[in-house]
Amino acid sequence: MSSSSKSYIQIILVIILLAGNVFFGGKYFLSQKEFNQEKVVLEKEKLNEDILDFTKLFIEKVLKTETEVDFETRLMLENAVRNLDDEDILKQWQEFVASQNEDEAQERVKDLLSILINKINIESIN
Amino acid sequence: MKKNIKITLKFVLIFLISYGGNVSASSTSGIVDSTYKHAWSENVGWLNFGTSEGNIVVNDSGLTGYFWGENIGWVSLNCSNDNSCSSVDYAVENDGYGNLSGYAWSENTGWINFSPDYGGVTIDASGDFSGYAYSESTGWIVFNCATTNSCGSVDYKVKTDWRPISSRPQCNNSLDDDNDGSVDYPNDQGCGSLDDNDETNPVFGGGIISGLIPNPNNFVEEIVPNVPKILEEVFEDFQDITRDVAKKITEGIKKTPVISTIWGFFNPDKSDDRDNIPVDKLVSKDTPLSMRGQWDLMSSFALEKFVLAPLPKEIRVLAQKFPEFGKTLEEVGVRKLTDIEKLREAKLILPSLAETKGLPVGELTLEEKRKIPTEIVFAKTSGHMIDFDIVLSLNDKNRLEQKITTISGKSLQLSLKPENPVKSIRGFVVLKPQNHISVSDDESGIISKLSFPIQELMASVVFSEPVFAREQKETVEIENKLVLLEFEYTDPDSDGIYTAEIQMPVVEGEYEIITVLDFYDEELGRKEIRLIAVVDPEGYVYEKFGKKEIRIPDVVVSIYRLDSNTNEYVLWPAKEYQQQNPQTTDVTGKYSFLVPEGMYYLKAEAKKYSVYESEPFQVESGRGVHMNIEIKSKYSWLKIFDWKIVLLLFVVILLSYNFYRDKIRENLLNQKIK
Numbered sequence: 001m002s003s004s005s006k007s008y009i010q011i012i013l014v015i016i017l018l019a020g021n022v023f024f025g026g027k028y029f030l031s032q033k034e035f036n037q038e039k040v041v042l043e044k045e046k047l048n049e050d051i052l053d054f055t056k057l058f059i060e061k062v063l064k065t066e067t068e069v070d071f072e073t074r075l076m077l078e079n080a081v082r083n084l085d086d087e088d089i090l091k092q093w094q095e096f097v098a099s100q101n102e103d104e105a106q107e108r109v110k111d112l113l114s115i116l117i118n119k120i121n122i123e124s125i126n
Numbered sequence: 127m128k129k130n131i132k133i134t135l136k137f138v139l140i141f142l143i144s145y146g147g148n149v150s151a152s153s154t155s156g157i158v159d160s161t162y163k164h165a166w167s168e169n170v171g172w173l174n175f176g177t178s179e180g181n182i183v184v185n186d187s188g189l190t191g192y193f194w195g196e197n198i199g200w201v202s203l204n205c206s207n208d209n210s211c212s213s214v215d216y217a218v219e220n221d222g223y224g225n226l227s228g229y230a231w232s233e234n235t236g237w238i239n240f241s242p243d244y245g246g247v248t249i250d251a252s253g254d255f256s257g258y259a260y261s262e263s264t265g266w267i268v269f270n271c272a273t274t275n276s277c278g279s280v281d282y283k284v285k286t287d288w289r290p291i292s293s294r295p296q297c298n299n300s301l302d303d304d305n306d307g308s309v310d311y312p313n314d315q316g317c318g319s320l321d322d323n324d325e326t327n328p329v330f331g332g333g334i335i336s337g338l339i340p341n342p343n344n345f346v347e348e349i350v351p352n353v354p355k356i357l358e359e360v361f362e363d364f365q366d367i368t369r370d371v372a373k374k375i376t377e378g379i380k381k382t383p384v385i386s387t388i389w390g391f392f393n394p395d396k397s398d399d400r401d402n403i404p405v406d407k408l409v410s411k412d413t414p415l416s417m418r419g420q421w422d423l424m425s426s427f428a429l430e431k432f433v434l435a436p437l438p439k440e441i442r443v444l445a446q447k448f449p450e451f452g453k454t455l456e457e458v459g460v461r462k463l464t465d466i467e468k469l470r471e472a473k474l475i476l477p478s479l480a481e482t483k484g485l486p487v488g489e490l491t492l493e494e495k496r497k498i499p500t501e502i503v504f505a506k507t508s509g510h511m512i513d514f515d516i517v518l519s520l521n522d523k524n525r526l527e528q529k530i531t532t533i534s535g536k537s538l539q540l541s542l543k544p545e546n547p548v549k550s551i552r553g554f555v556v557l558k559p560q561n562h563i564s565v566s567d568d569e570s571g572i573i574s575k576l577s578f579p580i581q582e583l584m585a586s587v588v589f590s591e592p593v594f595a596r597e598q599k600e601t602v603e604i605e606n607k608l609v610l611l612e613f614e615y616t617d618p619d620s621d622g623i624y625t626a627e628i629q630m631p632v633v634e635g636e637y638e639i640i641t642v643l644d645f646y647d648e649e650l651g652r653k654e655i656r657l658i659a660v661v662d663p664e665g666y667v668y669e670k671f672g673k674k675e676i677r678i679p680d681v682v683v684s685i686y687r688l689d690s691n692t693n694e695y696v697l698w699p700a701k702e703y704q705q706q707n708p709q710t711t712d713v714t715g716k717y718s719f720l721v722p723e724g725m726y727y728l729k730a731e732a733k734k735y736s737v738y739e740s741e742p743f744q745v746e747s748g749r750g751v752h753m754n755i756e757i758k759s760k761y762s763w764l765k766i767f768d769w770k771i772v773l774l775l776f777v778v779i780l781l782s783y784n785f786y787r788d789k790i791r792e793n794l795l796n797q798k799i800k
Binding site: 062063065066067068069070071072074075078096097098099100101102105106108109110 | 172174194196408409411413414415416417418419421422423424425
């Protein structure tokens with residue numbers, strides 16, 4: 001085999017390898033993009049689930065109870081609300097906890113439930 | 127030289143260790159772990175030994191502080207908590223080896239024994255509590271799930287960073303292990319740190335060197351073989367120290383404002399401040415007011431306001447005036463606003479109070495005129511002979527609407543009695559968008575979706591309260607609508623009843639008759655009354671041709687009414703009602719009758735067509751008869767013979783004739799052969 005033939009083969013190989021790199025690079029880029037999109041959706045769904053879990057917990061343990069909410073439950077609620085990592089919900093929760101009279105508490109319960117519902121991302125469900 | 131280096135390194139090491147300050151006193155005086163802090167009692171539930179307010183401290187002599195139980199409140203572990211030892215001396219004591227004894231005190235449950243018979247609480251070398259305490263009220267208190275082998279289901283225990291004397295280094299065990307009169311680090315010269323496990327005084331004065339040299343008294347014999355090990359350990363320590371120093375330097379740099387800004391830019395702190403605070407520190411021990419179960423968090427007022435809102439005023443007035451109607455509402459469960467949906471499907475007919483029927487307003491007696499309710503528009507037709515059913519229906523805003531149904535092009539006589547003297551009463555007929563036509567007719571003209579028909583004018587005495595007349599706070603919207611007709615009510619006989627006669631539009635659809643009352647009293651201002659008029663299409667006569675309908679002209683349509691006296695059907699006397707009977711259809715084939723209530727049937731006759739007679743049907747008061755009539759030709763069977771059929775028949779006949787001639791020809795040939 002002549003040296004020129006060898007060099008041709010080498011050039012072709014290099015081109016093939018480069019093309020492969022470009023192809024797989026592109027594939028990787030697209031996959032990464034898709035992965036990021038899915039990740040965002042999953043995060044939203046996770047947040048929705050967390051909000052619903054907290055809402056359920058709040059209704060069951062606070063709204064429906066007729067006795068004092070014990071320390072462990074409050075701790076559980078505090079953990080749940082902080083896990084949401086949402087400033088608005090946390091702020092509303094803290095305002096509710098700090099209510100000083102019944103009217104205030106009722107108003108803040110409504111606000112809290114409202115904000116919880118509003119924070120659920122419908123688009124991600126659809 | 128090497129010796130100098132080694133000594134130098136050791137001094138540096140000693141210095142850095144001292145600087146590093148890695149000395150912890152927690153093993154002699156400990157607190158309760160933030161995770162493992164619960165004990166369990168079957169009688170009173172979880173007991174929390176790790177509250178920040180309780181501030182429990184475990185040391186060699188005993189426990190101080192309080193633990194908390196949701197059902198028993200605070201429990202004091204030591205009388206020193208509230209300086210009450212002078213009156214009652216109690217404490218949960220520790221023998222230094224983790225064996226607890228003595229009593230805790232709770233105002234709610236009394237004494238809790240930490241070393242009862244068949245029980246007792248101990249702290250092991252890992253700082254884990256185990257065993258049982260006991261009180262009559264709380265029963266057995268379990269300090270570790272391992273005690274009851276229940277960690278598989280619930281993992282709990284009380285744990286401290288205090289350690290028993292037996293598991294602590296000699297320099298931190300509160301004992302004079304080398305009998306030199308000094309105890310532990312830093313009092314004992316043999317101790318390099320609290321972690322030093324040998325109190326024996328060394329040649330070089332103890333400290334870390336004593337840890338490196340097994341027996342300082344035989345330094346020469348023992349140190350030489352241990353040189354590599356010493357160096358190795360020295361360098362290991364040196365590496366640790368270097369790492370610590372580097373860390374401190376980095377932190378120092380980071381604290382510099384400019385550098386910290388740059389550092390923060392390239393290394394954003396993802397953790398939230400609150401993440402650094404244990405969540406149990408954020409939750410107050412005292413239950414917030416909002417969670418004490420004393421308040422009604424969901425405002426019952428707001429819910430009641432929604433769920434128990436009363437029925438609209440119009441319906442309430444109706445129910446008040448008509449006790450039977452009110453009773454019906456009760457029975458079908460229509461008591462509040464949220465029940466109003468039931469009315470949409472209910473067919474409620476008010477009992478009739480009819481005294482006079484089919485009389486023009488002018489012919490009513492004074493007493494009858496007096497009883498006419500004010501500010502309600504009544505509609506009649508056919509020269510006041512036929513009262514329209516005024517149907518009260520609920521619109522999409524749950525408001526009652528007055529509605530009549532008439533036939534296109536018919537005249538309408540409107541009557542109205544104002545509550546107060548009026549300057550004028552004007553009326554407008556406007557087109558109403560047909561979004562919600564709730565009244566629909568079936569073939570017989572009977573309303574299938576009916577709410578409250580007012581039987582007739584006098585039957586409407588019940589509506590003496592002007593619930594349908596609404597104050598006109600704003601300009602009537604007439605200006606924004608297509609006004610088809612404008613008219614004025616008049617009161618020629620000054621009896622207080624205003625009347626007007628209008629012609630309903632020819633085009634079928636839903637129209638609104640808006641009546642505006644302009645009072646003399648300026649305070650009353652103006653009021654408007656709205657009456658919806660549904661104009662139904664006229665009926666028509668047709669013949670079916672395939673799938674199409676052909677209108678038939680010159681058809682004589684008659685309507686017959688059942689005479690209740692003779693029980694026979696007679697031609698309805700239309701002239702009395704300003705109408706014609708029979709009617710002859712024009713090219714549109716249309717006809718219509720507005721008849722009073724009764725039993726009727728229709729008859730349609732035309733040349734070349736069979737006579738059509740409908741089944742008898744019931745007509746309610748003021749309803750139009752406008753069903754579509756299909757008539758059939760007398761010779762309709764001839765229609766099957768179109769040119770194709772005729773051609774086919776012709777071919778068949780020719781073929782048959784041909785066969786016949788063949789047969790004859792064959793017979794003749796046979797005869798000739800014979």
